[in-house]
Amino acid sequence: MRTPLIALLALVATPILTTGASAHVVAVPDTAKAGSYSAIAFRVGHACATGDTTLKVRIEIPDGVASARPQVKPGWTYRLERGPDPKAAPTAITFEGRLPDEAFDDFAILMKLPAQNATGGDKLVFPVVQTCETGESQWTEIPSPDAPDAKLNRPAPTVTLIPNGAAPAAHQH
Template structure:
């Protein structure tokens, strides 16, 4: 009987950890190759304290270029453009020294009890370093309240627990 209770307690603990991990805005794919196209799918599993999500703003990290957000029925899209820290090469010798730095979906209504995805396509620059995480800070605005999923680990504490982690993707070598 004791073994069964211990197994049940372990299962409940794992379910709680999984539920708390799923409580954040996350990226569908855990990895992305450098020097290749990337489809970023931001998963939004809840609102803010039972309040509907009405805006989602994604900050595009350096090295993610040629960004195009996907149209989402019932939502408007706004992008901010700005200069990159350096010039990046793209397909067929084209170069980019500026581009989309922020994408915002707004005007829709995602009730707290429902889940949805927000999508953009981009290109991961070939001169980014495989083996490191690339973070996309996200601000989720609700009818009442806001979640800022913007925390990233410090260089000296890469395994630190973050309360409001930014969605991240591990960069891999080009396939």
């Protein structure tokens, strides 16, 4: 845990917290229409340790995403990793710059999402490695199908695909 205060808050607030509410690395938004072009931001809520500075954020692009373009960020560079097919989407995108622990930032990627998840589930998983001045945090844990709601220390950001044309749940009557 980062500080005793956060530990205490976690104890008190756990029943009402949703997964997206923790100050981890999360996808914003964490739902998107299957088959759509969607800009998804990867929100870095804190550094690897208290007072540390984030220097690098590497986001893996899952199979089935047909294109992925990073949003240019002033003060940050980006680097694309590609597989053998130059026309395929990058396999990973790495942003490099400086983000102090006291601040947060969003790293956006415009993606053509799969019509359905290539791996069969309704969630796309984006493993992220955050590199800081004093170490790194691997946001790569994936919920087990046996315990989908189990609390993970460093969950990978996920995007849930919703069927194209389906009304958002909040608008159903």
